[in-house]
Amino acid sequence: MKIKTRFFDEITIDPENVLKFEDGMLGFEEHKEFALLELFEMDDFVALQSLKDERVAFILIKPWNFFKTYNIQISDMELEAIQIDSEKQIALYNVVTIPESFNDATANLLAPIVINIDKRKGKQYVLNDDAYTTRHRIFPEEKV
Amino acid sequence: MLVLTRKQDEGIMLGNNITIKVLGIEDGKVKIGIEAPAEIEIHRQEVYDQIRQENLDATYVKNDALDKLKMK
Numbered sequence: 323m324k325i326k327t328r329f330f331d332e333i334t335i336d337p338e339n340v341l342k343f344e345d346g347m348l349g350f351e352e353h354k355e356f357a358l359l360e361l362f363e364m365d366d367f368v369a370l371q372s373l374k375d376e377r378v379a380f381i382l383i384k385p386w387n388f389f390k391t392y393n394i395q396i397s398d399m400e401l402e403a404i405q406i407d408s409e410k411q412i413a414l415y416n417v418v419t420i421p422e423s424f425n426d427a428t429a430n431l432l433a434p435i436v437i438n439i440d441k442r443k444g445k446q447y448v449l450n451d452d453a454y455t456t457r458h459r460i461f462p463e464e465k466v
Numbered sequence: 467m468l469v470l471t472r473k474q475d476e477g478i479m480l481g482n483n484i485t486i487k488v489l490g491i492e493d494g495k496v497k498i499g500i501e502a503p504a505e506i507e508i509h510r511q512e513v514y515d516q517i518r519q520e521n522l523d524a525t526y527v528k529n530d531a532l533d534k535l536k537m538k
Contacts, residue, residue: 349517350521379525399504417524422528448509448517456520
């Protein structure tokens with residue numbers, strides 16, 4: 323199927339790869355279908371593109387590429403929302419916010435996105451964890 | 467919005483299976499106990515608001531910041 327995207331204009335994707343977010347994303351609850359797209363062959367970053375509105379797309383990272391000690395708890399009951407019954411089905415991502423300077427990009431470690439790879443479902447979970455915030459620098463500060 | 471005034475140890479029921487109780491009042495702070503089925507997510511409102519805002523900010527990426535992704 324053809325979809326319009328924020329970063330790549332119109333592209334073709336396999337409809338089977340579409341991810342269903344029953345609860346949308348926080349602040350974007352009406353966006354229930356997304357496509358996960360690679361960005362420029364860099365596998366550290368991917369784009370989560372809403373199929374409902376081409377302007378709505380999030381840049382995601384896999385946390386352990388940047389935050390080796392990221393350690394979180396999400397209960398089995400909460401994971402049932404995306405029909406997870408085995409750890410092998412889980413892919414974990416965090417939303418990245420990029421301000422004026424790309425070097426100042428931050429990751430939201432407080433509200434990760436969990437994807438059930440098998441069932442093609444996803445959800446943004448809000449952690450009850452004081453160790454994490456919505457803005458963790460991805461790259462070290464540049465010394466001027 | 468339904469507004470109720472409760473004293474310490476008084477409660478509120480939402481539907482059949484959610485109970486909110488005032489456990490203590492001190493220093494301008496209210497300690498609130500919530501009993502709800504496990505499938506109901508409970509969060510501090512300001513945390514939810516913060517995440518909403520962060521998601522919104524995250525959708526504002528300038529395309530030239532993205533070009534840098536290629537270079538990195």
